[in-house]
């Protein structure tokens with residue numbers, strides 16, 4: 352069994368596309384094979400091929416949009432934990448601070464740097 356047939360079989364197993372839709376999509380959209388060529392390979396008419404291609408395209412687009420929405424939702428709620436601190440380069444095990452600019456600090460660097468630097472520059476409101 353060639354690679355094309357294997358991928359068609361895997362796609363059909365994944366239960367989104369029928370075997371003909373999978374073959375039509377791979378042949379037309381991915382391999383950019385001729386319409387007539389794919390139609391005769393599948394032993395169907397070119398216009399039947401077109402409807403399989405169209406149905407597959409719609410399903411693939413719907414699947415992509417669905418995944419995008421789910422991933423966006425997940426990223427917003429649970430941003431992936433960074434690997435290392437942008438300040439000391441140490442591995443980030445647990446808690447970390449993420450600045451609005453996207454820099455990530457371990458809890459040590461995040462605690463020490465930002466609040467004290469700001470405090471030092473501000474005039475002390477108690478001395479007049």
Ligand SMILES: [Zn+2]
Pocket residue numbers: 436437438439440441456457458459460461
């Ligand atoms: Zn650090």
